[in-house]
Amino acid sequence: MRVPYATACEVRTGILERVAKVAFVAHCLLNQNARTAGGARCPGVYSPLVDELHARGWELAQMPCPELTFTGLNRFWAVREQYDTSAFRRHCRRIAEGVAGAVAAHLERGDEVVLVGVDGSPSMGIRVTSSDPLRGGRPQWPDEATDLVPGRGILVEELLAALDARGAPAPRATGVTYVLPEHDPETERAAFASFLEAR
Amino acid sequence: MDADARGFRVALVADEFVNPPPGGLDVLAVLAGEDWGAIQLPPEWYPDDVAGPLLDQVAEHVEEFVRHDYDVVRVGDRAGLAQALRALGVAAPVAITPVTDDELRAFLATHASVRPSRPV
Numbered sequence: 412m413r414v415p416y417a418t419a420c421e422v423r424t425g426i427l428e429r430v431a432k433v434a435f436v437a438h439c440l441l442n443q444n445a446r447t448a449g450g451a452r453c454p455g456v457y458s459p460l461v462d463e464l465h466a467r468g469w470e471l472a473q474m475p476c477p478e479l480t481f482t483g484l485n486r487f488w489a490v491r492e493q494y495d496t497s498a499f500r501r502h503c504r505r506i507a508e509g510v511a512g513a514v515a516a517h518l519e520r521g522d523e524v525v526l527v528g529v530d531g532s533p534s535m536g537i538r539v540t541s542s543d544p545l546r547g548g549r550p551q552w553p554d555e556a557t558d559l560v561p562g563r564g565i566l567v568e569e570l571l572a573a574l575d576a577r578g579a580p581a582p583r584a585t586g587v588t589y590v591l592p593e594h595d596p597e598t599e600r601a602a603f604a605s606f607l608e609a610r
Numbered sequence: 611m612d613a614d615a616r617g618f619r620v621a622l623v624a625d626e627f628v629n630p631p632p633g634g635l636d637v638l639a640v641l642a643g644e645d646w647g648a649i650q651l652p653p654e655w656y657p658d659d660v661a662g663p664l665l666d667q668v669a670e671h672v673e674e675f676v677r678h679d680y681d682v683v684r685v686g687d688r689a690g691l692a693q694a695l696r697a698l699g700v701a702a703p704v705a706i707t708p709v710t711d712d713e714l715r716a717f718l719a720t721h722a723s724v725r726p727s728r729p730v
Contacts, residue, residue, distance in 0.1 A: 442647030454617030455647030509663030
């Protein structure tokens with residue numbers, strides 16, 4: 412029998428004294444090889460934020476990359492409207508169900524769970540996603556074109572829906588900012604540290 | 611296109627190496643230093659109905675990296691991984707269960723292809 416989330420938390424903290432802190436992170440935080448061509452910021456592990464998580468006692472749980480397994484390594488850069496099809500939604504729901512199961516398993520143990528996405532991503536955005544209803548055809552557009560808009564990515568939407576369907580609370584969430592034009596590594600790291608310390 | 615810094619090298623990493631106990635081997639730090647990315651395997655304590663879908667996802671990621679000739683290795687193991695890979699016709703990657711940083715570095719160096727820069 413599964414224990415309700417709040418009850419499980421009370422039980423576990425009473426028994427173990429320590430509640431694990433688990434950050435469900437976007438796939439590319441540990442594996443920049445999954446990013447769209449031209450988008451990898453480092454060879455593999457994005458160390459600044461991984462180091463921050465470990466230093467503050469957070470465990471990592473890596474989420475799948477829905478774009479990699481849908482359109483592959485040679486995919487074009489794309490905005491939400493290009494991914495927001497019933498087929499991609501179905502793909503994301505399948506992934507989200509798996510991740511929601513893992514989140515629920517941690518919540519049942521009484522763990523604290525947060526979500527770390529990628530702001531600016533059409534799939535993994537938390538506060539910022541990408542949108543351009545006119546984008547399509549031959550993949551070229553001016554460098555100055557901006558497609559960043561407030562909003563969530565499609566997998567994040569499906570994950571929150573899957574958690575809601577299970578009666579699990581939505582985790583606190585933040586997004587890394589390396590996709591955004593105003594990205595500053597020190598600012599990102601400081602904001603991330605503040606997020607991890609907040610309750 | 612922006613410059614792309616990927617290393618074309620991916621390690622499947624058991625959860626106990628992604629989230630090591632205090633004083634344990636920090637595999638992510640070694641991978642970062644050697645220019646490898648990581649795909650985390652589900653923790654052993656996850657029930658089968660939780661781990662299964664996640665392992666299927668891992669296998670689909672591996673299939674795509676193998677298809678594009680990325681270097682893929684495994685660090686540690688996870689029950690069910692071999693079956694998930696086999697279901698997609700993907701051979702099990704070469705593997706190590708390292709005890710020391712140096713042992714892992716040597717293993718990674720042995721299995722890192724030297725390749726000219728090429729399209730992703």
